Amino acid sequence: MKMNVLDPKNWLDKYADYFVSLAMLKVANRALAEDIVQDTFLSALTHIANFRGEASEKTWLLSILNNKIIDSYRKKDVLKNSTDYLTQTSDSFYSNFFNKETFNEAHWKIEKAPNDWLPEQEAKMNSTEFFAIFSLCLKKIPEKLRVIFIAKYIDELDAKEICKENEISSSNYWVMIHRSKLLMRECLDKNWFNV
Amino acid sequence: MSFFITCKEATYLSSLKEAGQLNFKQKCKYFVHINFCPPCKRFEKQLKKIRDSILEFKNKVKQHPPYKMSASKRESIQKELDNY
Numbered sequence: 001m002k003m004n005v006l007d008p009k010n011w012l013d014k015y016a017d018y019f020v021s022l023a024m025l026k027v028a029n030r031a032l033a034e035d036i037v038q039d040t041f042l043s044a045l046t047h048i049a050n051f052r053g054e055a056s057e058k059t060w061l062l063s064i065l066n067n068k069i070i071d072s073y074r075k076k077d078v079l080k081n082s083t084d085y086l087t088q089t090s091d092s093f094y095s096n097f098f099n100k101e102t103f104n105e106a107h108w109k110i111e112k113a114p115n116d117w118l119p120e121q122e123a124k125m126n127s128t129e130f131f132a133i134f135s136l137c138l139k140k141i142p143e144k145l146r147v148i149f150i151a152k153y154i155d156e157l158d159a160k161e162i163c164k165e166n167e168i169s170s171s172n173y174w175v176m177i178h179r180s181k182l183l184m185r186e187c188l189d190k191n192w193f194n195v
Numbered sequence: 196m197s198f199f200i201t202c203k204e205a206t207y208l209s210s211l212k213e214a215g216q217l218n219f220k221q222k223c224k225y226f227v228h229i230n231f232c233p234p235c236k237r238f239e240k241q242l243k244k245i246r247d248s249i250l251e252f253k254n255k256v257k258q259h260p261p262y263k264m265s266a267s268k269r270e271s272i273q274k275e276l277d278n279y
């Protein structure tokens with residue numbers, strides 16, 4: 001088996017811009033993103049003895065980067081008391097989007113119902129400008145929901161992993177995903193599709 | 196229990212649908228709703244579009260990082276790496 005080796009002198013050239021860009025997606029703050037990357041490299045140096053050469057250098061550094069990013073946007077116990085939070089905010093949250101549930105008719109409020117997106121704006125959803133807006137919308141999502149949204153949509157983890165890692169029940173998970181999707185869609189709608 | 200669901204419920208079920216976790220009853224209810232409710236259908240479509248664009252962006256970032264590390268930051272890190 002080929003053993004991978006570390007080459008710290010070339011880390012900046014190989015990874016600096018890539019890592020800053022990845023961090024920007026989640027934290028939407030240039031200075032913070034750069035600090036996180038610096039922290040990643042320095043932390044890698046101090047833990048260089050832990051590198052066993054089984055993973056590639058890039059994979060190893062990426063896992064450190066991901067942990068540093070997570071540390072930056074979530075407090076340790078951010079998902080504690082999720083059930084209370086979701087129950088207490090339920091009415092006020094959903095009444096933003098839907099009419100009251102009388103006769104089982106909690107339909108969209110007229111001004112909140114999704115409309116078609118402009119094709120020319122949709123076509124630019126792979127642009128850096130779009131992702132600057134996306135990152136700002138991400139920042140606006142309440143912290144508890146944001147952690148879950150990032151895990152699913154950016155880190156591509158599945159429901160089971162996310163519940164286990166964050167110690168939340170599966171029913172809370174689906175509610176949090178539901179809410180974060182409503183918020184993200186609305187924010188992009190306002191700031192990208194209707195400008 | 197009604198066969199018709201609300202938009203609140205339909206948008207909730209859309210995540211379970213995406214994960215392939217709807218039971219038969221939920222599938223029927225969701226399918227009926229989505230076919231009569233353009234806004235909920237758009238909701239599903241637009242969220243899929245958002246998901247796809249994130250994946251596309253993540254791939255693009257590997258080849259062409261849109262953000263560059265500032266020269267001053269680069270310099271201060273390089274010093275530390277060189278010391279190693």
